Amino acid sequence: MAASGHNVAIISTDPAHSLGDALDIDLKGGSLVECPLIGVPPTEGSLSAMEIDPTEALSQFKGIVDQLIGAKSNGDSSAGGKGGMDFGNALSDLGEVFDTLPAGTDEVVALAKVIGLIRRGEFDRVVLDTAPTGHTLRMLSTPAFLSDLIERVLVIARKVNSNAAVKMFLNSAAGGEDLDAAGEAAKAALLSFQVQMYDLEDLFADVKQTEFLIVTVPTELAVRESVRLLNDLTFEAPDMPIKVRNVVANQVLNDDEDDVKSFLNRISDGQSSSIRELKMATESMSRRPEITEVPYLDTEPRGVFGLKALSEELLRENCASAL
Structure with missing residues (x-):
């Protein structure tokens, strides 16, 4: 796409963080890095890449919630009589929600940055490299869940502001910190995030702008997993916003015998090089782990x-060495 003149951003929310390895550039900073288009004919297009840490993004989101409802206090909800008890129950319910967030929530929170990129209009193509299948399915329905969660947080915040005794208690526990100012800033951040979730949901639902691409390899287990994903997106959830237009089968061998032999030689050479690298990486360790080579079945x-x-x-081999 970049070679065709498009300004492309590729963003990974996969915790494995293999995008930087694939592009051979350092993406640890969590910000967009421009990728030199080496070997690509001169073009007006560009390619930028970014790896987002979903865990860090979710932690920041929880921090905003804590700031808004004063949960940085010692958790005592006894202030304010019945009102304080109601507030404590609300906090307890909210805590349970955060403890049982569905898989994929952290990635959706991280994708708020994607909405920001799209709004700025710097890129006309944005590619998302997502985590494995199960996370992806749940991720598609999470924006609406997070919007509802934010609404619950805002309701709790309003309860805090309307209960003078609880508010006084939290201000006292904050040790002089200006909770009003911090709360307003957090509220603005949450409202902005809620709008981003609505925008993300709309973007997922827009089949003219969004395409879901399944990439698999031609092995029985991988194909079965991909077929389940395709069926889930197409049949099990007819209201699923994203439509699948293409499936890519990677690493397919041609029938030509010479091509197969050449391919296998390259695979063997690559494996030998990687095994040497692995062994070298463990040589300097004081307690060097055993490396077991399992043949290709x-x-x-x-x-x-x-x-x-x-x-x-x-x-x-491990049993032999243990004996």
């Missing part, structure tokens, strides 16, 4: 019998 290990065969290969 001619079929995928499935069922008890298949997994037993794999375990025998995996444990053979």
Whole structure:
């Protein structure tokens, strides 16, 4: 896309953080980094990349909530009589929600940055590299959940402001910190975030702007997982906003015997180089771990019998060294 003249941003919310490795650039800073288009003919397009840490993004979101409702205090909800008890119950309910957030919530929180990029209009193509299948499915329905959660937080904040005794208690526990100013700033941040969630939901639902691309490899287990994802998106949830237009099968071998032989030689050379690198990385360790090389099996290990065969290969060398 960049070679075709588009300004492209590729953003990863996958905790594995392999995007930087794939592009061979350092993306640890959490901000957009321009990628030189080496080997690409001169073009007016551009490519920028960013890795977002979902855990850090969710932690920042929780911090804003804490700031808004005064949960930085020692948690005592006894102030204010019945009103304080109601407030304490509300805090308890909210705490349970945060403890049981659905998988994919952290990634959706991180995607708020994507909405900011789109609003600025710097890029006409934004590519999201998401986490594995299950997270992705839940992620698609999470913006609405987070919008509702924010509404609950704002309701609790209004209860705090309307209860003079609770508010006085929290101000006292804050040790001189200006909770009113901090609360207003946090409220503005949450309202802005809520709007971003609405925008994200609308963006997911816009089939003219958004496409979901499934990438798989031609192995039985990978294809089964991808088919389940495709069915879930297409049949199980007909209201699922994102439509799938394309499925990419990666690493497909041609039927040509010479091509297959050449490919296998490249794979073997690459594996040998990687194993050497792995061994070198462990040589300087005081307690060097054992490296077990399991041969490539001619079929995928499935069922008890298949997994037993794999375990025998995996444990053979370790058992010998243990003896």
